[in-house]
Amino acid sequence: MDGSDTTPVAAQSAPFEARALRTALGSFVTGVTVVTAQDRFGKPHGLTANSFNTVSLDPPLVLWSQSRQASSYHVFRESEVFAVSILAEHQIDISNNFASHKEDKFEGVSVDRTFCSLPVIADSSAWLYCRMVSCVDGGDHAIYIGEILKIAHNERPPLIFGGGRYLQARPHYATRGAGAAAASDGVLVESLHH
Ligand SMILES: Cc1cc2nc3c(=O)[nH]c(=O)nc-3n(C[C@H](O)[C@H](O)[C@H](O)COP(=O)(O)O)c2cc1C
Secondary structure (H helix, E strand, O other): OOOOOOOOOOOOOOOOOHHHHHHHHOOOOEEOEEEEEEOOOOOEEEEEEOOOEEEEOOOOEEEEEEEOOOOOHHHHHHOOEEEEEEOEOOOHHHHHHHOOOOOOOOOOOOEEOOOOOOOEEOOOOEEEEEEEEEEEEEOOEEEEEEEEEEEEEOOOOEEEEEOOEEEEOOOOHHHOOHHHHHHHHHHHHHHHOO
16 A cells, blocks of 8 residues: 555445446546447438446457447447447547437548448448357347458557546656656556457
């Protein structure tokens, strides 16, 4: 222990108040993605999702979860492929757009369709094209696991979400400077290999 105060501001046992649960979970900071697929008529569907995470490097697997209340739930549940656009920090409007209930979320949005004609959001930080390998019920959500078939990325810094708001990623003060950067690179490489 470093002597800092670890007394909780608030503590609850289950059942939790919805707000307390959201506040505690909001301490886990994430990136922001837009997950997309097409229905059987070729119409694109997409929603903002921060439940995205990596699962495995070999084979390359990722997961995300979708509320069963989402209007696009049946599209993803029946889809054999999906794409993940990892949003860049200038794409807050895109995130809000795909978190909305607009009839056509793709109207006015710049989209690329370079792989399997899956729509992805232009100017994002990275793109993953996935084959659906598993779908599991998880409470009020469905958990989708996809195998990555193709990747693309650029140098745009990612958009971050935590504590219920959008954030920007910046290097930790302890890793600024040449020596610290080298040390932290070592930690990063290790953590990628668990
Ligand atoms: C930052 C952020 C992250 C979100 N993450 C998820 C998520 O992981 N899963 C989910 O089902 N909804 C998530 N949502 C909510 C959906 O984007 C939202 O309910 C959307 O309208 C669902 O689209 P649909 O009803 O057109 O399918 C998130 C919203 C925001 C703003």
